[in-house]
Amino acid sequence: MNRVAELLTPSRVACRNIVGSKKRAFEMLSELVSKDEPLLNQAEVFTSLIERERLGCTGLGHGVAIPHGRLKGLNHAVCAFMKLNRGVDYDAADQKAVDMICALLVPEQSTQEHLEILATLAEMFSDPVFCAQIHAAKSDEEVYRLLVSWQPVETDRAAGPAI
Numbered sequence: 001m002n003r004v005a006e007l008l009t010p011s012r013v014a015c016r017n018i019v020g021s022k023k024r025a026f027e028m029l030s031e032l033v034s035k036d037e038p039l040l041n042q043a044e045v046f047t048s049l050i051e052r053e054r055l056g057c058t059g060l061g062h063g064v065a066i067p068h069g070r071l072k073g074l075n076h077a078v079c080a081f082m083k084l085n086r087g088v089d090y091d092a093a094d095q096k097a098v099d100m101i102c103a104l105l106v107p108e109q110s111t112q113e114h115l116e117i118l119a120t121l122a123e124m125f126s127d128p129v130f131c132a133q134i135h136a137a138k139s140d141e142e143v144y145r146l147l148v149s150w151q152p153v154e155t156d157r158a159a160g161p162a163i
Contacts, residue, residue, distance in 0.1 A: 003120050004079070004121070004148055004150065005148040006077075007104070008078075008079050008147060011035050012078070012079065013080070013081045013147065014083075015085070015137070016082055017085045018086070019082070019086075021089070022098075024088075025082065025088055025101055026046055026053075026067065026103075027046060029045075029067065029080050029082060030043075030045040032082070032103075033045050033079065033080035033103055035080075039073055039075065040074065040078070040105070045069070045103075048069030049068070049069050052067065052068060052070075053067055057090065057093070059090045059091065059092025059093065059094075060125060060126070062131070063087055063097065063131075064101075064102075065092065065101045065102075066103075066104060066118065068104040068105070068106070068114070069106075070109075071105050071107065072108045074108070075107060076107065077104065079103055079104045080102070081100075081101070081144075082101045083134060084099040084100070086099070087099035099135075100125065100131065104118065120152075123152055124147075133146050
């Protein structure tokens with residue numbers, strides 16, 4: 001099962017044309033992620049994302065970033081996703097502008113779950129075919145469907161190496 005389907009709602013997915021900076025992207029993501037979560041305060045979400053970003057850039061490269069943070073009082077993980085028509089400077093290691101941003105917020109005490117979700121998101125956004133589908137999507141709804149239906153590529157490890 002796709003873990004993202006548990007974390008994301010249609011109202012937390014947006015395709016936006018104009019975002020001029022990483023800070024503005026974080027403001028918009030904070031608004032999205034707190035939109036239908038009564039336990040979340042937009043300002044607290046923004047502060048959490050900014051504080052984590054100060055520790056190190058959350059840009060994965062290839063135009064993708066996964067800003068994340070922990071929040072006191074949150075009892076389950078949530079995420080929001082934005083696809084930008086024009087990338088923003090994100091200080092990513094590969095120096096490429098970021099045009100796909102998936103924000104993740106987890107409960108303050110969540111450690112293992114946080115790492116597992118980040119690993120899933122990193123795997124998802126490391127899939128070039130999937131990323132091409134997201135780029136080609138024309139609506140919030142289409143992006144949402146792609147995100148929640150993504151499945152990891154199954155490898156047949158039991159078979160062992162081919163001889």
